[in-house]
Amino acid sequence: MNFVLEQAVEVLGHTPPTLNSLLREIPETWLVENEGPETWSPYDIVGHLIHGEETDWIPRAKIILEHGEARAFEPFDRVAMFEKSKGKSIAELLDMFAAFRKESLHELSAMKLTPALLEKRGKHPELGVVTLKQLLATWVVHDLGHVRQIVRVMAKQYRDAVGPWRAYLSILEE
């Protein structure tokens, strides 16, 4: 599928309500269990998505538009949420994510991106030259990847409980 800005924005707008439907009012045990040492719980992942809104996607888009390849992006702190989420309920985190995403999409819309601007190049600190279009496509895939991670973490809590069915359930082996 070719990247079409309006189609990408639709997915980005659907992520907060999707996580809200999945996680709000679910028993807490589903939120705090993870996949073992150094892995993330659904609660952690929502915090990670919030941090991305604050420091990753729109800030990087602005750097591309303002500085092109002349200024590399700030490295993204993938684990900042362990400090930043402390003391917050999942409901607070989901509300924050929805509000930040709404603001991000507002800012994106205000950029009035044309096909030419989408091809504008920036500099990733590790990956090198990337385009604004690639950044926005990555934002979409990053969202979907973390939804997939949340449901995988939840599913693995029943790895033993499913008994012989484990042979049919590939999500338990990822």
Next chain:
Amino acid sequence: MNFVLEQAVEVLGHTPPTLNSLLREIPETWLVENEGPETWSPYDIVGHLIHGEETDWIPRAKIILEHGEARAFEPFDRVAMFEKSKGKSIAELLDMFAAFRKESLHELSAMKLTPALLEKRGKHPELGVVTLKQLLATWVVHDLGHVRQIVRVMAKQYRDAVGPWRAYLSILEE
């Protein structure tokens, strides 16, 4: 995590609103693309989940309660939805899934399952002896596995669009 019926039911109840938030009103191209020949689109997967409500989970629970190991389950037709979904919009399918799931959970509640009943044994046509508890845990993991499949199928549509970021996005390699 140990299997707790009330916690499992919570996840089962959250799946229809989650799919609704994810898929209703999304541009159609996200619904109909798949991962290549012989793979399923998000639209196909919703149909598959509907068919499971009709023929798999509650019907098998009833067979265990009524017949124990004396009667093997009917094999589940994993691809019945290709015929059954024909002509239906995604909105219709999402509504059907929500209604069928609600009815399934109503029937489950009416079974008044005790810890002893949850250990009751049935016979899977391929896997052999299974318990009712394992069937219900599998129902939960099956839901989560198909949510993960839907977001993976969507993500893969941008496999090329993300450019160099592909190296960081493990969902694109599954």
